[in-house]
Amino acid sequence: MNKHNDSRHIAKAAVWTVVGRTVSMSLKFLTVPILARLLMPEEFGAIAVSITVVIFLSMLGAMGIPSALVADKDDVTTLWNQAFTYALIVGCFLAVASAWGSGLISQSLGATDIKTVLVALSFLIPLNILGDISEAALTKRMQFDKLAIWQVLADVMGAFAAISAALVHWGVWALVIQQFVSAAIRVAGNLTVMRIRPRPVWPLPDILRMGHFGSRVMFSDLLLYFCIQGPIVIVTRMLGTSATGLFSVSNRFVELPNQIILSSLASVLFPSFVSMADQPER
Numbered sequence: 001m002n003k004h005n006d007s008r009h010i011a012k013a014a015v016w017t018v019v020g021r022t023v024s025m026s027l028k029f030l031t032v033p034i035l036a037r038l039l040m041p042e043e044f045g046a047i048a049v050s051i052t053v054v055i056f057l058s059m060l061g062a063m064g065i066p067s068a069l070v071a072d073k074d075d076v077t078t079l080w081n082q083a084f085t086y087a088l089i090v091g092c093f094l095a096v097a098s099a100w101g102s103g104l105i106s107q108s109l110g111a112t113d114i115k116t117v118l119v120a121l122s123f124l125i126p127l128n129i130l131g132d133i134s135e136a137a138l139t140k141r142m143q144f145d146k147l148a149i150w151q152v153l154a155d156v157m158g159a160f161a162a163i164s165a166a167l168v169h170w171g172v173w174a175l176v177i178q179q180f181v182s183a184a185i186r187v188a189g190n191l192t193v194m195r196i197r198p199r200p201v202w203p204l205p206d207i208l209r210m211g212h213f214g215s216r217v218m219f220s221d222l223l224l225y226f227c228i229q230g231p232i233v234i235v236t237r238m239l240g241t242s243a244t245g246l247f248s249v250s251n252r253f254v255e256l257p258n259q260i261i262l263s264s265l266a267s268v269l270f271p272s273f274v275s276m277a278d279q280p281e282r
Contacts, residue, residue: 009142017268020147020151023148024155027156028159031162031163035162038166039172040242042240044175044246045111045236046111046113046114048232048241049114049232049233049241050117050118053121054118054122056229057098057122057125058124058128059221059222061093062218063214064216065136065210066132066136067136067213067217068214070274071274078206079206081198087129087133088126094125095122095123111240114241117172117176121179127180127183131190135147135190138193150185150186151186158181159178162181165177
């Protein structure tokens with residue numbers, strides 16, 4: 001029996017994922033009060049609104065390709081090289097477009113004070129897409145222990161960088177640094193575990209082939225994202241970034257059970273069900 005179908009292996013993967021996310025969320029639980037004493041609510045609000053835009057564009061750019069990669073039967077270097085090439089091209093394009101249109105975006109959200117922050121965070125988009133694709137590679141191989149370790153390390157280093165920067169009065173840029181440090185370590189760690197050196201390739205036939213499946217996944221993910229993040233946009237337009245900061249910090253605690261349990265199980269069960277696709281009786 002394939003190890004992906006083995007109940008004990010699935011249970012072990014689920015435990016690793018739950019433990020990893022529990023540690024990460026506990027770290028955030030401890031970090032947020034510290035940063036809340038060092039920073040202003042409007043600074044948290046500026047990050048929350050900007051990250052909402054960045055994650056939306058990252059999901060749009062990823063086009064559901066990471067999920068399609070997990071579901072695809074192939075697992076060869078050529079496929080991953082195409083995926084990383086796609087991430088770099090689309091991610092860089094969206095980063096430049098977001099930075100260029102930051103004034104219009106911030107104005108439409110009713111938060112003109114986030115423009116500079118949004119410009120900086122726009123360049124997280126390539127890292128986010130690269131991170132999702134590298135995570136898909138480890139998910140496909142059920143290496144959830146490695147994913148958990150690197151995610152915790154990324155969160156720890158990001159939190160340390162943010163607190164250090166906040167202590168020297170860098171203000172909102174402490175939170176910007178936190179995002180970049182965490183994203184960079186996540187990508188570097190996942191690529192280290194993959195043990196391949198991605199290189200640009202062209203054309204991208206396999207990525208185009210996955211577009212149909214990926215677009216449906218993306219549409220579903222975007223609907224869910226709008227349901228979860230929509231309130232941030234509404235609060236920002238109605239009450240300003242200061243209220244958004246308070247709402248965002250409080251909402252992190254409310255989302256803890258969902259992030260730790262439901263998201264963990266979903267991430268483990270998806271590749272497990274994929275591996276059973278040709279065994280309808282299971």
